[in-house]
Amino acid sequence: MTPSDAAAKHATAETMRAWTLHAFGRSNLQLSEIDKPRPQADEALIRIRAFSLNYRDKLVIEGGLLPQLPTMPFTPISDMAGEVVAVGENVSRIRPGARVAGHFRTTWIEGNPTRDTSNPDTTLGGPLPGVASEYMVLPEHALVELPDALSFADGATLPIAALxxxxxxxxxxxxxxxxxxxxxxxxxxxxxxxxxxxxxxxxxxxxxxxxxxxxxxxxxxxxxxxxxxxxxxxxxxxxxxxxxxxxxxxxxxxxxxxxxxxxxxxxxxxxxxxxxxxxxxxxxxxxxxxxxxxxxxxxISVGDRQSFESMLAFMARHKIKPVIEETYSFESLTSALDHLDRGAFGKIVVAGWEG
Incomplete structure (x- = not known):
């Protein structure tokens, strides 16, 4: 392997695919190659296996919810499930290999909402970066483990709609x-x-x-x-x-x-x-x-992580499975958004990168 081949292989290993929004409007969504993140202290690196669509995502992409995003290009979409592939220092709640879902209101851990936990700047998919990518890092406190009975596609429907x-x-x-x-x-x-x-x-x-x-x-x-x-x-x-x-x-x-x-x-x-x-x-x-x-x-503006975990236990006890109308490939996000416009019976999921 030549030095240039080795450099190219290293570059590929350190990048990932993600959907990025370069200006408000669905036509400005692009499938891009961006840097793959690394977990820092108290963070976990998650390989995203599925994400689901909410009406909120449509509004964020079209500029109808958040008049300004922190930076463009911006990765949208709020709800995901995946597996933990690495953790940073001091991580104790989540282990590598765990199957997890993201917690939309990342700082609301328990109890009634407060000024801090209701801060809109702490929500995934806007203003915080979203989940429409192959990998992402999140603080360990913003993750919940999925019961064995729920697939990644099931888990991806839960953070906003179910909670x-x-x-x-x-x-x-x-x-x-x-x-x-x-x-x-x-x-x-x-x-x-x-x-x-x-x-x-x-x-x-x-x-x-x-x-x-x-x-x-x-x-x-x-x-x-x-x-x-x-x-x-x-x-x-x-x-x-x-x-x-x-x-x-x-x-x-x-x-x-x-x-x-x-x-x-x-x-x-x-x-x-x-x-x-x-x-x-x-x-x-x-x-x-x-x-x-x-x-x-x-x-009602979603909920706290403790309630999320109680809900998961209830779903396991009563054998409740999410209603998913259709699943699209990651490369077909725009088609999935078109389906969201038409309306769905239950949830629309995007899962599975090709290749």
Missing amino acids: TAWMALDAQPGPRRHETVLVQGTGGVSLFALQFAQAMGHRVIPTSRSDEKLARAKTLGSFDGVNTQSYPNWADEVLSLTDRAGVDRIVEVVGGANLGQSLDALAIGGTVSQVGFLDGIDLSFAAVPLMLKHATIKG
Whole structure:
């Protein structure tokens, strides 16, 4: 081997492939060769085996969520699973060979949110670098180990969608009062909420604009469904299904004026867990239903690592597997993003570098 061949081989060994964003807009995503990171003290190097897509990722790429990213080119996407291949000094929680998922809110370890743990600068996939690469380094405290029953593709769906659903249900250890829970749509957060609520013994009512998707949701354990295209005033139909009592909890992913109907469909003393804003970031609703029903609107922004670990234990105990509609190769990220635009039943995963 000549010196130039050796240098080329060394260069290849120290670089990796990654999707990089050079300016806002999907057309500015490029598959690039960049430096492979090395773990420093308290960090682990992870070989990424899969990542999943969230609505947040689309907004970051298009410039609709974060007006400024720290630097361009920027690697997007927030949720991944992979294997630890090396660790830096002082790492004790995670061992090489461990199968892990990243924790989106990297500094929120346990307890209620604080100014520090809610700092938006500590989230993966913007402003912190994202996971659409062959390797990445993360602090050991920003990793959770996956149960054996979950594949890398399964694990990649969990950090935002599953943990958001878990927190939206106010999941706590111990006995639970059985509730009626309404989940909106059949995307990742909503289907995780359906599966978790059903396993907790709650009665679950999903909404969708598709009878076919409502039928699929029923196979996961839903009680009944409401087609919001057939019933634009869908709150009235929910009240009919509940003998006018309303539902105890709503996982609200739509936002905008839809929140007004959520309050109409809510039971006395019920809770709306506001987790999304598909129809607009500005919420609008009448004050009277909120007041008369003594309702609570609770904002949810993912959760802490301890809750993530409790959720994983619950999933293992109840044998819950994520609903993945389709898996794309890493080279096909733009096609996966197109699928996200069309909507999915559950999650879209990107897994497996070619070559």
